[in-house]
Amino acid sequence: MQTLESLSRKIEGARDIKSVVRTMKAMAAATIGQYELAVGSLGDYYQTVALGLVAYFQSEPASNPTPPAKEPQQVAAPVIGAVVFGSDQGLVGSFNDTLAAFVAQTLGALPGRKELWTVGERVQHLLTDAGLPVTTHFLVPTGIKAITPLVAQMLLKAQEALDNGSLTAFYIFHNRPREATGYGPVYQRLLPLDAQWKQELRALHWPTKTRPQVAGARFPTLRALVGEFLFVSLFRACAESLASENASRLRAMQRAEKSIDELLGELAHQYHRKRQSAIDEELFDVVSGFEALNADHAREKRG
Template structure:
């Protein structure tokens, strides 16, 4: 009986320690998600400014017909998790990436973010040619986005708009605390971005103007459009990862609380049985002494 009580006490202590760890992980996930969410909002505002610049450029120069990307090489950029404790985050995204790659004759080249994502893609029959480290903080998103843009520029031989077709594959938040994989085409640029008057027309009575040469300005605008798109995908992926981890830690905390309550009930029951047994021993001993003292 004593050993059972000791075992239950050790189990209670272990569960209490686990609950503390889970609670800490939950708190860290909630805290870490905030800077990434702020980064996603900030880059979205920046992206809108870049798109406004493109609209102003088109309003000044007229619609631009980009050359058709003949035999463009397909590139998939997959943003995964490398920290764990977020469920099947990488596995679901890897299935989406495989489905997207299967639509391309001859497959697609894959750039991967996250070592765990690399393993998930390998399980789906995809072999990333490069695996980059995910950002450890919101400050690292810019580093990752710049690295990816540079690599895409190298693959495209300095002409990414005509030689490669890039698709971003990442996870974003959905309604009611859910998440969903997203396949977002990045290159070649949508024709409406530079040539649809109804969409890119300059909505102002003030005429736009610029002083630098047209082609360097256009190249800078397009590069910043690509950078902002990659930055936003990375930030959104990190927000979703922490949200997924937070949800799982909440479930784990509830499961530990339920188990603690169950073990606590068992402990109280066993303890009550022990007290009852001790009382019975006292009563039996008292009755024995009483009979002995009353004997002639």
């Protein structure tokens, strides 16, 4: 049976938990701001690099084309590599499960052998359970400054794999922030730099009517632009994944805060009802005692 003391302890405990939840919510909101700022800055830089590639291909001579980037060696069957950005933090709901299911469905529709690189142990286990081969594992970055070294490792490993022919295509999978649902899984095809890749770039339009030109040596310019394109694509994917992770945590904290407020309201109602019942009992005892004293006094007078 609930007592005033037990209800009071529960109310204090709920208030303490609410204080922790509000702190975690504030931290998640502040962290999201940092990653969203980075993603916004990368969006402008990505557009600049993409337009540089558009300028390169539009100015490409028809009779004497610039040598293409180094193609991977021919292999018996296509080998598709993919890097998957997951999360190892708590309170993120189905963040990793949704992403792993999306990866399995997308790669399952592509022919060829698969080789996956994962960022985060939880998504690694989920993909392994789904029957996908995870060959390389990276730790989840702990902040903005840790993204650049991670991306540098990935680019180096990807370049080696493409040069020696162990990979023929390369994809990235991650969660991207969405206003309605908080986040959702997406993917991007990064390599090879083939006709399909050029066609996707041609969808972008040069912002002026003046035909662009490339100053200096063409092939080093292409290598520099492609390197920046790959770097900013991986960096943006990682930043968006971390922003989505914190958005998921923020929504979880908001739900928890709402549940705690509802619990506090119910406990306060029970407490006030119990307190009123105790006051009523005390008043009843006082009235009963007063009536008993009056009855005794009346009997004394009659006696």
